[in-house]
Amino acid sequence: MVQIQKIILSAVLAVGLLPVSARADLPVYLDRSKPIEERVEDALSRMTLEEKVALCHAQSKFSSAGVRRLGIPEVWLSDGPHGVRAEFNWDNWDYANWTNDACTVFPALTALAATWNPELSALYGKSVGEEARYREKDILLGPGVNISRTPLNGRNFEYMGEDPYLTGEMAVPYIQELQKNGVAACVKHFALNNQEKWRDNVNVKVSDRALYEIYLPAFKRAVQEGKAWSVMGAYNRVWDEHCCHNARLLNDILRGEWGFDGAVVSDWGATHDTKQAALNGLDIEMGSYTDGLATESMYGYDAFYLATPYLEMIKRGEIPESTVDDKARNILRLIFRTAMNTDKPFGSMTTPEHYAAAKQVAVEAIVLLKNNGLLPLDPAKYDNVLVVGENAVRILSDGGGSSELKAKDMFTPLEAIRETYGNGVKFAEGYRTGRPFFGWEEIIPDEILDSLHNEAVELAKKADVVIYIGGLNKNGFQECESTDRREYNLPWNQDKLIEDLVAVNPNLVVANISGNAYAMPWVDKVPAILQSWYLGTMIGPSMADVISGKANPSGKLPFSFPKRLEDNGAHHFGEISYPGIEIPGKGPQQEYLEDIFVGYRWHDTKKIPALFPFGHGLSYTTFKYGKAALSSKEMSDNGTITVTVPVINTGDVDGKETVQLYIQDEKSSLPRPVKELKGFRKIHLAPGQTTEVSFSITPDDLKFFDDSKHEWIAEPGKFKAMIGASSTDIRSTVRFSYK
Ligand code: BGC
Numbered sequence: 001m002v003q004i005q006k007i008i009l010s011a012v013l014a015v016g017l018l019p020v021s022a023r024a025d026l027p028v029y030l031d032r033s034k035p036i037e038e039r040v041e042d043a044l045s046r047m048t049l050e051e052k053v054a055l056c057h058a059q060s061k062f063s064s065a066g067v068r069r070l071g072i073p074e075v076w077l078s079d080g081p082h083g084v085r086a087e088f089n090w091d092n093w094d095y096a097n098w099t100n101d102a103c104t105v106f107p108a109l110t111a112l113a114a115t116w117n118p119e120l121s122a123l124y125g126k127s128v129g130e131e132a133r134y135r136e137k138d139i140l141l142g143p144g145v146n147i148s149r150t151p152l153n154g155r156n157f158e159y160m161g162e163d164p165y166l167t168g169e170m171a172v173p174y175i176q177e178l179q180k181n182g183v184a185a186c187v188k189h190f191a192l193n194n195q196e197k198w199r200d201n202v203n204v205k206v207s208d209r210a211l212y213e214i215y216l217p218a219f220k221r222a223v224q225e226g227k228a229w230s231v232m233g234a235y236n237r238v239w240d241e242h243c244c245h246n247a248r249l250l251n252d253i254l255r256g257e258w259g260f261d262g263a264v265v266s267d268w269g270a271t272h273d274t275k276q277a278a279l280n281g282l283d284i285e286m287g288s289y290t291d292g293l294a295t296e297s298m299y300g301y302d303a304f305y306l307a308t309p310y311l312e313m314i315k316r317g318e319i320p321e322s323t324v325d326d327k328a329r330n331i332l333r334l335i336f337r338t339a340m341n342t343d344k345p346f347g348s349m350t351t352p353e354h355y356a357a358a359k360q361v362a363v364e365a366i367v368l369l370k371n372n373g374l375l376p377l378d379p380a381k382y383d384n385v386l387v388v389g390e391n392a393v394r395i396l397s398d399g400g401g402s403s404e405l406k407a408k409d410m411f412t413p414l415e416a417i418r419e420t421y422g423n424g425v426k427f428a429e430g431y432r433t434g435r436p437f438f439g440w441e442e443i444i445p446d447e448i449l450d451s452l453h454n455e456a457v458e459l460a461k462k463a464d465v466v467i468y469i470g471g472l473n474k475n476g477f478q479e480c481e482s483t484d485r486r487e488y489n490l491p492w493n494q495d496k497l498i499e500d501l502v503a504v505n506p507n508l509v510v511a512n513i514s515g516n517a518y519a520m521p522w523v524d525k526v527p528a529i530l531q532s533w534y535l536g537t538m539i540g541p542s543m544a545d546v547i548s549g550k551a552n553p554s555g556k557l558p559f560s561f562p563k564r565l566e567d568n569g570a571h572h573f574g575e576i577s578y579p580g581i582e583i584p585g586k587g588p589q590q591e592y593l594e595d596i597f598v599g600y601r602w603h604d605t606k607k608i609p610a611l612f613p614f615g616h617g618l619s620y621t622t623f624k625y626g627k628a629a630l631s632s633k634e635m636s637d638n639g640t641i642t643v644t645v646p647v648i649n650t651g652d653v654d655g656k657e658t659v660q661l662y663i664q665d666e667k668s669s670l671p672r673p674v675k676e677l678k679g680f681r682k683i684h685l686a687p688g689q690t691t692e693v694s695f696s697i698t699p700d701d702l703k704f705f706d707d708s709k710h711e712w713i714a715e716p717g718k719f720k721a722m723i724g725a726s727s728t729d730i731r732s733t734v735r736f737s738y739k
Contacts, residue, residue, distance in 0.1 A: 027042060027046075028042035029042040029043035029046070029070070029072075029332075030071075032342065036333060036336055036337075039332075039336060040329050040332045040333055040336070041329075043067070043070065043072065043332050044325060044328055044329060044332065046070060047067060047070070047328065049311065049314065049315075049321065049324070050311065051067050051069070051070075052324045052325065052327070052328040053306070053307065053310055053311045053314070053324055054067075054307075055067070055284070055327065055328050055331045055332075056283060056284060056285060056306040056307075056310065056324065056327050056328075056331070057284065057285040057286075057288075057301060057304040057305075057306045057307045058284070058285065058286045058287065058288075058301055058304065059074070059301055060090045060091060060301075061088045061089070061090065061091065061092070061093065061287070062076065062077045062078060062088055062286075063075060063076050063077065064077075064284050064286070064331075066335060066339070072332070072335060072340070073335065073339040073340065074339070075138045075139060075284070075331070075334065075335060075338070075339065076136060076137050076138050076139070076339075077137065077138065077139040077140075077141060077186070077265070077286070078132065078135065078137045078139070078140060078141065079140075079141045079142070079402045079403060079404075080140045080141030080142035080186070080402070080403070081109055081128075081140070081141065081142020081143045081144055081158060081403065082105060082106045082107070082108055082109065082128075082142075082158075082397075082403055082405060082534075082536065083103040083104055083105045083106055083128060083131065083397075083405040083407075083536070084101075084103045084128070084131045084132050084135050084137060084140070084405075085103075085402070085403075085404065085405060085406075086098065086101045086102070086103075086405070086406035087101050095406075101135065101406060102350070102406045102407060102408035103131055103135075103349065103350060103405055103406065103407065103408060104127070104128075104131060104349070104350050104351075104354040104355060104358055104407075104408065104536070104537050105358070105397045105405045105407045105410065105536035105537045106124055106127065106128055106354075106357075106358050106361065106536050106537075107124075107358065107361045107362045107365055107533060107534065107535045107536045107539075108157045108158065108403075108515055108533055108534035108535075108536070109142075109143055109144060109157070109158055109159060109160050109170075110156065110157045110158075110159065110160065110161065110515040110516075110533050110534075110558060110559075111361065111362065111365035111515075111533035111534065111535055111536075111555075112124055112160065112170060112174075112361055112365065113159075113160035113161045113166060113167065113170050113558035114161075114364075114365040114366075114367055114531075114533060114555040114556060114557065114558050114617075115361055115364040115365050115554075115555060115682075116166070116555075116556050116558075116658040116680055116682055117364055117658075117682045118169055118170060118172075118173045119173070120360060120361050120364060121169075121170045121171075121172075121173040121174045122173035122174070122176070122177045123177070123357045123360065123361070124174055124177075124357065124361055125173060125174035125175060125176065125177030125178040125185075126177040126178070126180065126181075126357075127353070127354045127357040127358070128140065128178060129177060129178035129179070129180065129181035129183050129347075130181055130345070130347045130348045130349075130351075130354070131347065131348070131349050131350075131354065132178070132181065132183040132347070133181040133182060133183055133344060133345060133346065133347025134346070134347030134348055134349045135347070135349070137183055138182075138183060138184060138334075138335070138338035138339045139183065139184045139185075139186050139229075139230055139265070139334075139338070140178060140183050140184070140185060140186065141186045141188060141232065141265075141402070142158075142185065142186065142187075142188065143160070143171050143174050143175065143185065143187060143188075143222075144158040144159045144160075144187075144188050144189065145159065145160060145167050145168075145171050145187055145188075145218035145219055145222055146159045146188075146189060146191075146192075146193050146194055146215075147159070147161075147162055147163075147164065147167065147194060147214055147215055147218070147598060147599075148161050148162045148194075148516075148558075148559045148599070149162070149194040149195070149570045149578075149592070149598055149599075150194070150195065150484075150568060150570040150571060150578050151485075151488060151516045151517040151518065151559070151561075151562070151565070151568065152195070152197075152484045152485045152486075152488070152516075152565070152578070153194055153195045153196060153484055153485075153516070154195075154196040154477075154478070154479055154480050154481060154482070154483050154484045154485060155196055155401070155479070155480075155481055156479070156515050156516045156559075157400070157403075157479050157514070157515020157516065157533070157534055158403055158515075160218075160558060161557075161558025161559045161599075161614075162558065162559040162560065162598055162599030162600070162614060163558070163559075163599065163600070163614065163677050164213070164214055164215075164216075164217035164218050165217070165676070165677045165678060166558055166677060166680070167217075167218035168217055168218040168220075168221035168222070168225075169680075171187070171218055171221065171222045171226060172221055172222065172225045172226040173226075174226075175187070175222055175226030175227070175228050176226055176227070179227070179228075179229060179337075180345075181344060181345055181347060182337070182338050182339075182341040182343070182344025182345070183338060183344075184228070184229035184230045184262070184263075184334060184337065184338050185222070185226065185228045185229065185230065186228075186230040186231065186232045186265055187219060187222040187223070187226075187228045187230070187231050187232065188231070188232035188234070188267070189232055189233070189234035189235065189243070189267060190219055190231050190232060190233055190234055190243060190249065190250075190254070190264075191211075191215055191216065191219060191234060191238065191243060191249055192204045192206060192211075192215055192234070192236060192238050192243070192592075193234035193235060193236050193243070194215075195484055195578065195579055196480075196481060196482050196483055196484050197483070197484040197579040197580075198236075198579060198580060198587075198588040199235045199236055199482065200235050200236070200269075200270075201235075201236065201237055201242075201587045201588065202236045202237065202579070202580050202587070202588045202589075202590050203236070203237040203238070203239075203240055203580075203586070203587060203588065203589050203590065204236060204237065204238045204239075204590050204591075204592065205239070205589070205590065205591045205592065206238070206591075206592040207592070207595055207596075207707065208705065208707035208710070209595065209596050209670070209704070209705050209707050210592055210595045210596045210598075212705040212707075212712075213596050213704065213705050214596055214598050216253070219231070219254075220258055223254070223258050223259075223260045223262075224258055224259070228262060229262040229263070229333075229334050229337050229338070230262045230263045230264070230265050230334060231254065231260065231262065231263075231264050231265070232264075232265050232266070232267055233245075233246070233249075233250070233264055233265070233266050233267060233270060233282060234267060234270065235267050235269075235270045237587075241276070241280070242270065242271075242272050242273075242276075243270070244264075244266040244267065244270045244271050244272075244277065244282050244285075245271065245272070245273060245276035245277045245279070245280035245281065245282050246280060246281070247279070247280045247281070249281075250264055250280055250281025250282070251280060251281045254281065255281060261330065261333060262330060262333065262334055263283040263284055263327075263330045263331050263333070263334040264281055264282050264283045264284070264330070265283065265284045265286060266282055266284065266285045266286050266287070266288075267286070267287070268286050268287025268288075268402075269287045269288055269289070270287075271285045271288050271304070271305050271306070272305070273305060274305040274306065274309045274310050274313060274319075275313065275318070275319060277305050277306050277310075278306070278310055278313070278319045278323045278324075279319070279323060282306070282327075283327045283330045283331055284306075284327075284331060285304050285305055285306040285307075288303075288304045288305060289303065289304070306327075310324070350408045350409075355409075355537060355538060358535075358536050358537050358538045359538035359541060359542055362535035362536060362538050362539060362542035362543075363542045363545055363546065363551045364554050364555060364656070365532075365533055365535065365542075365555045366530055366531070366532050366533075366535075366542065366543065366546045366553050366555050367530065367531040367553065367555035367556060367557055367616070367617040368528075368529075368530055368546075368553040368555075368617060368618040368619065368620075369529040369530065369531050369557075369561075369612050369616070369617070369618070370523070370526070370527075370528060370529040370618070371527075371528045371529075371618055371620075372527040372528065373527075374465075374507060374509060374527045374528040375509060375528045375530070375547065375549075375620070376546075376547060376548055376549025376620060377421075377465055377467075377509070377547055377548060377549070378548070378549065379420050379421050379548050382421060382464050382465050383421065383422060383424060383464070384424070384462075384463055384464040384465075385417065385421045385424075385425045385426070385463060385464065385465055385466075385467065386425070386426045386427070386428065386459050386460055386462075386463035386465070386466045386467070387413070387414055387417055387425060387426070387427045387428075387466075387467045387468075387469060388427075388428045388429075388430040388456045388459075388460065388466055388467070388468050388469070388470075388497075388501060389429070389430050389431075389468050389469035389470035389471075390429050390430065390431055390432055390433060390470065390473070391413070391469045391470055391471055391473065391512075391513045392412065392413045392414040392417075392427065392467075392469040393412050393413075393414050393427070393429075394412075394473060395407065395410050395412075396410075396473060396474060396513065396534050396539065397410060397534075397536065397537075398435075398436050398474065399435075399436025399437075399473065399474030399475055399480060400436070400474030400479060400480050400481065400534075401438060401474075401480050401481025401482060402481055403481075404436075404474070407536075407537055408537070409537050410536075410537055410539065410540075411537065411538060411539065411540040411541055412539065412540045413469050413511075413539060413540045413543045413544065414427055414469075414540070415540050416540030416541045416543065416544035417467065417540070417543075417544050417547070419541075419544065420544045420547075420548050420550075421548075426459055426463065428452070428455050428456035428459050428460075429452045429455075429456070430452055430453060430455075430456040430468075430470065430494075430497050431449060431452055431453065431470070431492040431493060431494060431497060432444050432448060432449065432452055432492075433473060433475055433478075433491075433492055434475065435475075436473070436474050436475045436476070436480065437475065437476050438476060438480065438481070438482060439476045439480075439482050439483055440476050441475055441476050441477055442475075449492065449493065453493065453496075453497055453500070456497065456501065457497075457500045457501060457504055460501045460504050460505045460508075461504045461505065463505060463507075464507065465505075465507040465508075465509065466501055466505050466507065466508045466509070467509045467511055467547065468497075468498060468501060468508060468509065468510045468511065468512070469511050469512070469513065469532075469543075470490065470494045470497070470498075470510075470512055470513075471490065471494075471512035471513040471514040471518070471532075472485075472490070472491070472512075472513070472514040472515070472516065472518070473513075474534075477491075478491065479514065479515050479516060479534075484579065485516070488517075488518060488519045488562075488564070488565035489518065489519045489521070490512075490518050490519070495519075495521050495522060498510060498522045498526065499521075499522050499525065502522060502525045502526055503525075506527065507527070508526055508527065508528075509526075509527075509528045509529075509530065509547065510522075510526050510528070510529045510530070511529075511530040511532055511543060511547065512529075512530075512531065512532065513532045513533060513534065513535075513539075514531075514533070515533060515534055516559075517559060517560065517561040517562060517612075518561075519563070519564065519565070520561075520611060523611065530543075530546065530547070530553070531555070531557070549620060549653075552619055552620045552621060552653055552654060552655045552656070553617065553618070553619060553620065554617065554619060554655065554656035554657065554658070554682070555617050556615050556616060556617035556658050556660075556726065557612060557613070557614055557615060557616050557617060557726075558614070559599055559614060560599050560600050560603055560610040560612070560613055560614045560727075561610055561611045561612040561613075562603070562608075562610050562611060563609070563610065563611040567603070567608045567610070568599075568602065569594030569597050569598060569599070569601075569602030569606075570592070570594055570598070572593075572594060572602075572606075573591075573593040573594065576589075576590065576591050576593065577590065577591060577592065577593040577594065578590070596671075596672075596673065597673060599614055600613060600614035600615075600673075600727040600728075601673035601674075601676070604673060604674035604675060604727070604728075605673055605674050609728070610728075613726050613727045613728040613729075614677075614726070614727040615658075615660050615677070615724065615725070615726035615727040615728075615729075616725075616726040616727075616728070616729070617658070617726070619651075619655045619656075619657065620651070620653050620655065621649055621650070621651030621652065621653045621654070621655035621687065622649075622650045622651040623647055623648065623649055623650065623651075623655070623657045623685070623725065624647070624648045624650045625645055625646070625647050625659075625723060625725070625731035625732055626645060626646035626647070626648070626732070627645070627646075627732050628643050628644065628645040628721065628723045628732035628733070628734045629643070629644050629645075629734070630642070630643050630721070630734050630736055631643075631644075632736070633735070633736050633737065634736065634737055634738075634739075635697070635699065635702075635736055635737070635738045635739070636739065637699065637739065638699070639698075639699070640696050640697065640698050641696075641697050641736060642694050642695065642696055642697070643661065643694065643695050643697060643721045643723065643734060644692050644693065644694045644695075645659065645692070645693050645694075645723045645731075645732055646690055646691070646692050646693075647659055647683060647685070647690065647691055647692075647693055648685070648688070648689070648690040649685035649686060649687050649688065649689050649690075650688075651687060652687050653687060654684070654685070654686050654687065655684075655685060656682055656683065656684045656685075657682070657683055657685065657725065658680050658681070658682045658683075658725075659680065659681050659682075659683060659693045659723060659724075659725070660677060660679070660680045660723070660724050660725070660726070660727070661677070661678050661679035661680065661695045661697075661721060661722070661723060662675035662676060662677055662678065662721075662722040662723075662724060662727065662730070663675065663676055663678045663697070663701055663702065663719055663720070663721060663722070664676075664719060664720040664722060665702065665704070665715070665717070665719055666717060666718040666719065666720065667717050667718070668704065668715055668717070669715060670704060670706065672704055675720075675722055675727070677727070678695075678697065678701040679695040679696075679697075679701075681693050681695070693723075695721075697721060697736075699714045699738065700712075700714075702714035702715075702719055702738055714738055715738075716737075716738050716739040717737065717738060718735055718736075718737050718738075719735070719736055719737070719738060720733050720734070720735050721733070721734050721735075721736065
């Protein structure tokens with residue numbers, strides 16, 4: 001079936017390539033010289049009602065129909081967002097076991113955000129887009145731009161941290177470069193999908209201020225600046241309506257306020273009602289009737305809400321036909337931009353360039369949290385190295401849910417450390433966690449865990465240095481779709497293991513891997529701590545380069561590490577705020593009571609210091625910041641002022657630093673955070689080199705969302721521009737006034 005369709009399509013596309021003179025009788029929808037809206041209307045006018053409805057729902061696990069009669073191709077989708085997922089069977093959740101679908105695993109989006117380098121985000125989007133193109137995908141399901149509200153969220157590793165500005169800055173280049181391959185981004189999960197617990201029906205209540213200031217800006221920029229061609233509706237409910245057919249989110253905000261002209265794709269199994277889906281902005285329904293998203297049902301694709309039931313309601317006059325015309329328009333636009341784009345490149349897979357890109361991102365993502373001088377470990381000085389921890393050998397692209405990838409290669413940390421420090425490097429697992437499963441865990445017997453623990457501690461006594469590579473993984477109840485973490489501490493007794501290791505060997509480097517913050521009761525005892533992430537194919541070489549000093553760490557945290565869970569704003573207000581409270585007959589209800597005070601905005605305002613703050617990250621060199629200077633001390637209504645700061649590398653090695661700009665409104669009519677990120681620049685300096693970093697500040701950077709007026713406003717008054725190396729390490733502050 002697919003084959004025949006592809007042949008028809010090739011013929012149709014070949015016509016599209018003919019010179020203009022030969023195209024006199026070409027239907028308008030195939031004429032690429034015509035504006036896209038004309039082509040859409042022309043195609044629509046040729047379609048039957050049945051053909052329009054067929055566009056609006058899945059025809060397999062990961063595809064939806066085109067219009068075969070007109071040579072309009074199917075839409076093929078794939079997860080996303082860290083690489084192109086292996087192929088599935090047409091009709092079920094079993095992998096198809098192809099032998100040519102192993103991919104480059106790029107670092108998780110949390111890691112990308114930790115680079116604070118939008119150029120790397122562009123490179124990432126370009127590279128993953130080339131892989132998606134090669135695999136003939138039309139939509140890549142990502143990037144995820146939900147905000148990390150609580151460190152217990154099982155999917156934070158797929159998102160870009162706690163700050164809407166950082167997330168937006170990183171999402172836009174990813175989307176733009178991805179789409180140059182004729183592959184649509186599908187920005188997910190719209191919206192307020194900030195936990196996995198009860199994700200199918202938790203009903204979120206949030207103020208308009210928090211919605212507009214914290215949870216929507218990255219989506220808005222993805223749509224307006226990134227020009228994303230598709231958006232995925234989330235599983236949860238907001239104001240009592242499921243997100244995939246939420247009138248306010250989809251009709252009023254996404255299309256009405258932001259002018260989105262692409263297709264809204266449902267999350268798999270997130271559609272619940274034909275009429276609402278018809279009226280409230282959903283275009284393509286995917287994955288329904290899968291009972292918890294992992295098992296099969298007896299229902300076919302024709303039974304989807306937007307399939308036969310929709311057709312029949314239109315025919316009976318219960319839903320206007322104009323609804324399906326609008327959906328078909330959105331989907332045709334998407335198809336013209338992707339599958340029917342004859343300019344799209346060929347794509348490529350697992351190339352040396354993609355591995356190099358994955359490594360560049362990975363190296364710049366690693367965050368040096370603490371260093372008393374033990375790091376870097378010079379390979380010439382250490383020949384008796386012990387590596388402890390399951391994550392040193394675990395294939396971390398396995399598990400986690402839909403972001404799971406079949407890696408062509410995974411160069412593990414242990415392999416790379418052996419390449420750097422020699423084959424004499426010893427290894428002890430220290431703990432074991434079992435295979436990754438969706439929604440549950442494999443339990444490892446205590447005797448095994450005890451013996452692994454004791455073995456590691458014994459070996460540590462004899463080593464010159466111990467490198468601990470533990471953290472979290474992609475198992476259920478860790479960092480995996482459909483479940484949240486159960487606790488803020490590291491699981492499997494790792495805290496005790498780290499304490500026992502450092503007690504017998506003070507030369508301990510902790511280089512944990514996770515996509516979330518976690519408690520560190522041992523923080524004061526351990527001399528050097530690196531935060532690594534799910535770094536993909538090149539995880540090992542990237543970590544070894546940073547540990548050995550071949551690369552200088554330059555990552556900065558994209559979210560705060562609270563000392564204790566209750567220091568995080570979402571957890572401060574108890575169960576109603578997280579995870580919500582089950583109300584019989586109404587399902588789980590939740591209120592975001594911390595409001596706009598998410599992440600560092602909470603720590604700053606409530607004066608609860610984080611263990612490691614947002615934006616924090618050290619280097620093997622040191623950077624001295626000079627005094628910031630303003631181009632003017634007054635900003636007028638439409639004016640822009642510039643703040644400039646000199647930065648010098650005062651250490652002995654090359655290094656990169658991310659200079660951050662935060663703005664403080666000294667007095668405002670509504671409560672505001674102490675400061676908010678409004679700019680950042682990553683710079684590269686040789687020892688002794690100085691550079692001037694400048695930021696433009698506009699009235700937009702001073703605004704807050706006034707929910708009573710439904711408007712962004714900047715109030716006249718005094719503001720501070722704070723230049724820092726993190727959200728708490730402010731190096732220079734200047735004041736200016738507005739109006
Ligand atoms: C996830 C989406 C994913 C989809 C398809 C869902 O369970 O929430 O993020 O894209 O499955 O695999």
